[in-house]
Amino acid sequence: MANATTPIWQQRIASANQQRQQANQWRRRRTLASAQAIEVEQDGRTLLNFCSNDYLGLANQAGEDLAKAALQWGLGSGASHLVCGHSSVHDELEQALAAHTGYPRALLFSTGFMANLGCINALTQRGDLILQDKLNHASLIDGALLSRADFQRYRHLDYDQLQRQLEQRKQEMALVVSDSIFSMDGDLADVARLSQLCQQQNAMLMIDDAHGLGVLGQHGAGVRDHFDLSAAELPLYIGTLGKALGGFGAFAAGDEATMDYLVQFARPYIYTTALPPAVAAAMLANLERMKNDQLRLQLHDSIRYFRQRASELGLNLMASDSPIQPLMVGPETDTLAISAALEADGIWVTAIRPPTVPEGSSRLRITLTAAHQSQHIDRLLVALDRHVPAEQRL
Ligand SMILES: *Cc1c(COP(=O)(O)O)cnc(C)c1O
Numbered sequence: 001m002a003n004a005t006t007p008i009w010q011q012r013i014a015s016a017n018q019q020r021q022q023a024n025q026w027r028r029r030r031t032l033a034s035a036q037a038i039e040v041e042q043d044g045r046t047l048l049n050f051c052s053n054d055y056l057g058l059a060n061q062a063g064e065d066l067a068k069a070a071l072q073w074g075l076g077s078g079a080s081h082l083v084c085g086h087s088s089v090h091d092e093l094e095q096a097l098a099a100h101t102g103y104p105r106a107l108l109f110s111t112g113f114m115a116n117l118g119c120i121n122a123l124t125q126r127g128d129l130i131l132q133d134k135l136n137h138a139s140l141i142d143g144a145l146l147s148r149a150d151f152q153r154y155r156h157l158d159y160d161q162l163q164r165q166l167e168q169r170k171q172e173m174a175l176v177v178s179d180s181i182f183s184m185d186g187d188l189a190d191v192a193r194l195s196q197l198c199q200q201q202n203a204m205l206m207i208d209d210a211h212g213l214g215v216l217g218q219h220g221a222g223v224r225d226h227f228d229l230s231a232a233e234l235p236l237y238i239g240t241l242g243k244a245l246g247g248f249g250a251f252a253a254g255d256e257a258t259m260d261y262l263v264q265f266a267r268p269y270i271y272t273t274a275l276p277p278a279v280a281a282a283m284l285a286n287l288e289r290m291k292n293d294q295l296r297l298q299l300h301d302s303i304r305y306f307r308q309r310a311s312e313l314g315l316n317l318m319a320s321d322s323p324i325q326p327l328m329v330g331p332e333t334d335t336l337a338i339s340a341a342l343e344a345d346g347i348w349v350t351a352i353r354p355p356t357v358p359e360g361s362s363r364l365r366i367t368l369t370a371a372h373q374s375q376h377i378d379r380l381l382v383a384l385d386r387h388v389p390a391e392q393r394l
Pocket residue numbers: 110111112113114116137139179183208210211240241242249250
């Protein structure tokens with residue numbers, strides 16, 4: 001227990017930790033002893049994995065590409081892109097990503113979190129307005145909190161409210177930011193409507209397609225293609241390489257002037273070490289693998305199959321056509337209990353709790369991938385049927 005001689009910072013840490021534990025919101029890391037896959041080893045047990053964002057099963061496919069590239073490029077990039085860390089494989093990857101997503105140019109960032117912080121802050125200044133969906137990813141919210149611009153949120157997918165906010169604004173410059181597929185809910189923003197609104201209201205639109213790239217659109221081109229928008233109609237696109245692309249890193253895509261501008265003004269681009277070149281090379285290999293439509297067919301078949309069977313069991317799935325299929329539970333304790341029971345049956349599904357999601361909306365975030373076979377999904381359904389209590393069913 002803290003006392004008068006305990007420094008204030010120690011008291012703060014102890015009390016925050018204690019509070020989080022008491023609220024059943026304590027998070028802990030799980031340590032894998034095997035590569036990212038459908039079956040993973042943990043504490044000497046094999047678990048069937050329904051938590052990863054490796055939607056196409058590509059995370060463990062590029063080991064050889066990475067090893068080969070590492071023999072040529074070594075490990076470190078040596079510096080930031082603007083100092084001496086930018087290499088020809090970075091260029092190649094940027095060109096391939098731009099071509100694939102349908103943009104004139106792409107710009108690599110070291111992570112999606114940094115791409116979001118960097119773009120929002122480079123593009124806004126004091127006297128501007130940033131508008132965001134309430135359920136946007138933490139990196140987008142933090143990007144706005146870091147900016148000197150005014151910041152308002154609109155209710156999840158409430159574009160009437162957004163329209164009023166845009167119409168009534170006093171600020172000349174407005175930036176509208178949204179996830180495409182929402183990371184904890186699995187539903188999809190109406191990016192066509194957002195695009196139209198932004199054009200009518202003279203606002204810039206930025207979409208974070210972390211969960212859409214590789215999943216939506218022709219050959220996995222992402223959300224712009226899914227809604228059949230031109231690059232000009234969705235002027236700032238963010239993609240990440242750590243999800244369906246099964247690697248690490250991120251990029252922004254847009255027109256030449258915007259990408260040039262970000263190189264000049266996006267601080268998380270400028271002041272960080274460039275992605276290892278061997279990773280960029282391995283990402284090029286995974287981008288080719290990602291274009292295989294068979295993977296997407298398999299993934300979307302699995303999603304349909306799971307939803308159909310889950311609804312027969314009366315499971316309270318949230319409305320989602322994406323690989324993210326959350327099962328709403330509510331209280332933290334119940335969510336943790338179901339997650340633990342599933343784990344005892346060898347099934348791994350993470351319990352997502354506040355503050356990641358709003359109070360009272362704890363859920364099991366089930367994710368499906370192209371590597372899941374119907375027998376895996378059947379095992380999940382049997383376990384859910386055993387462990388989700390009747391009062392949690394529809
Ligand atoms: C994962 C995620 C990010 C962060 O990307 P990283 O490359 O993992 O830093 C950003 N936005 C959304 C919506 C995400 O789900």
